[in-house]
Amino acid sequence: MERNKMSYKVSQFLMFAGPASILFLGTVIIPFIYGLYLTFTSWDGVSKAKPFVGLTNYMAAFADAPYWQALGRTVVYSIFSVLFINIVAFLLAYMVTSGVKGQNFFRAGFFIPNLIGGIVLGYVWKFVFNRAFVAIAESISGGTAPSLLSTTNGAMFCLILVSVWQYAGYMMLIYVAGFMSVPESLKEAAMIDGCNTFQATMNVTIPLMRASFVQCIFLSITRCFMVYDLNLSLTKGEPFNSSVMAAMHVYNQAFTYKNYGTGQAEALILFVVCAIIGVTQVYIGKKGEVAA
Amino acid sequence: MKNKTIMTVLKKVGAVALTGAMTMSLLAGCGTTGPADGAAAGAAGTEGGESAPATEAAASGDGASFTIFNSKMEIQDQLVEMASKYSEEKGVNVEVYYSSDTVAAHLSTRYASGEPYTLAMVDAKDVYSLAAEHALDLSGEDWVKDTTNAIAIDGKTYGFPVCVEARGIIYNADAIKKVTGKDFNPDDYATLDSFTALIEELKAGGMATPVGIMKEDWSLAAHYLAEVYEQREDPDAFVKELNAGSTDIGADEKFNSMMDTFDVLKANNYAAGSAISAEREVTEQKLAEGEIAFMFGGNWDWSVINAYDYSENMGIMPVPQNMDDGTNTKLVGGGSKFFIIDSSENTSAAQAQAAKDFLNWLVYDEAGQDFIVNTCALVPAFSNITLPVADPLGASVKKYADAGSLIANYNYLPDDHYSVLGAAFQKYLADQTDRPGFATEINTYWKGVTLAAH
Secondary structure (H helix, E strand, O other): OOOOOHHHHHHHHHHHHHHHHHHHHHHHHHHHHHHHHHOOEOOOOOOOOOOEOOOHHHHHHHHOHHHHHHHHHHHHHHHHHHHHHHHHHHHHHHHHHOOOOOHHHHHHHHHHHHHOOHHHHHHHHHHHHHHHHHHHHHHHHOOOOOOHHHOHHHHHHHHHHHHHHHHHHHHHHHHHHHHHHOOHHHHHHHHHOOOOHHHHHHHHHHHHOHHHHHHHHHHHHHHHHOOOHHHHHHOOOOOOOOOOOHHHHHHHHHHHOOOHHHHHHHHHHHHHHHHHHHHHHHHHHHHOOOOO | OHHHHHHHHHHHHHHHHHHHHHHHHHHHHHHOOOOOOOOEEEOOOOOOOOOOOOOOOOOOOOOOEEEEEEOOHHHHHHHHHHHHHHHHHHOOEEEEEEOOOOHHHHHHHHHHOOOOOOEEEEOHHHHHHHHHHHEOOOOOOHHHHHOOOOEEEOOEEEEEEEEEEEEEEEEEHHHHHHHHOOOOOHHHHOOHHHHHHHHHHHHHOOOOOOEEOOOOHHHHHHHHHHHHHHOOOOHHHHHHHHHHOOOOHHHOHHHHHHHHHHHHHHHOEOOHHHHHHOOHHHHHHHHHHOOOOEEEEEHHHHHHHOOOOOOOOEEEEOOOOOOOOOHHHOEEEEEEEEEEEEOOOOOOHHHHHHHHHHHHHHHHOHHHHHHHHHHOOOEOOOOOOOOOOOOHHHHHHHHHHHOOOEEOOOOOOOOOHHHHHHHHHHHHHOOOOOHHHHHHHHHHHHHHOOOOOO
């Protein structure tokens, strides 16, 4: 068989990537295009008619102050979360690869929060914040103590804390793989050249792990920007709708307030913002990658 | 070397097989006819998410079959059980579905896939948005004359009222009697002054904080604040004035009357320091067990209260107010949850007829009446049903309904009203804003909305 014939290539492609491509097309690309179409209509989500309204929805989205507030809030939340997720994950990874006793047990332990779904996680932590912490605070102060979740900044703090707790274990695994991929010999060579352990880590290990950083930061940025389940179960936007993140606002706009087109347009804006940030980050990260 | 090649080939084959298997399982997942979420419970043999498409006539009886969408979570088990009995007795295959999704969002997925529910239980506002395109005109049905709670649009009846629900202050008469030593008669406390005096008496008697407040946005804005619109001659005109900006709600007598009462409730809230993190279940438990005596709510709260060790003598009373317009002797409420029958070509005439028969069975058959009143503990919305209501809150509502003392729900609030003004109300509850500030937020909100035509 002629290996560079078009038919051969096509059949090879279909054999390996065909099923995945069809699924991807059916579940991502087509709905995406259809969603794009819906942003130009004033559909309410249930009626049969989908009147074409041009760019009205985008104008409504740009004029929707709560949406931009929610988006701004999401940016703040993402910055803190991404920062802390990666710091914590890196330190954990460093710890569990440094040869401490029972490190496999720790690896599994730190990873477990990630196995609990966001919804369950939210309810569990809601209980912890509303009951457990309050009870502890009250027994210490002797008076009544408000729950962290009932204050504007407190709710944001809770969201960030739980996100870090949830994702740090997952990102830790990627960092662990990064640590393991750096050959021991390079570190040894650095030590022989006069580095101490810290210097060897900073100058040899970390630069060689750059791919892990790029990957972890990308994953955590996209996840934080799209956060919904945790937001819903932990704070539900309360207090006073001050913890409504962008994705939750989009959902409310589309399904609760029945402005489907506007909600869809806002979702698209969120996607674009997220894509720009993600791609830029990966581009910058990859540019400086070094190989051993 | 040769071994390696074989290994590679094997690996490739394995990978392809694995991909294939995963693909098939994914595709199989998409192919099931049951709804993605929302438990489906087939009555006649089918179990779980898998269910026979409604359009294929079932083998049983005269071949009729229909689907019911339930949006009232607390009666799901009862509905499923009833459907199975109904199927056996009438030879009609009935399937009950439930989803915790927003009703409109869930139904839209079914409309889009061409598999609408024959009978869908929706909220009042959904009837208005769905009727024109999706609901069958039920004006010709017998039950229309026996209820004042059905929803008619332009003279045509579309919505069959499932039950009556009303709002007011839930009281625990046993807890009050325990402190005051006197039998509690809610009629004596129609004015805020007498109500406040009672609260002071309770406090003096050892019940330090006699009130609980639900901080949920729907309770505050859609239920409590809504009474400000509802307790007047013409709610529509008032809302239009607010929308046009020609009325300042801060200067409105009714608003101030209701907020005066709310201030008393707020000042005596057991969770005053952490009002907006108070959990509904905790509040209702305290009310049920008599630790507090009052909470604003409705008879649907019974489904929460009866999970606890509740007191025997409980009930609902009107919100006490000093404003003397007669509204402080009435509850606010009416029909709640409505059945609509699908009008599309995906529902056959036989199915629609079977669904109509089912609605008549609920109203006129003894077993149907028993199901509504006793099995589901709902307050019936039909005047011909005289069975006594089982739960005490429902009994209160029935008493007011029978006496004609229900102020009608205002069903045309914009969809984001409860969320936006709920947040504003929560701020007021948490002392983050004062009454003029709250009034300003309400005024601003109404000026910014587009009122739906009705």
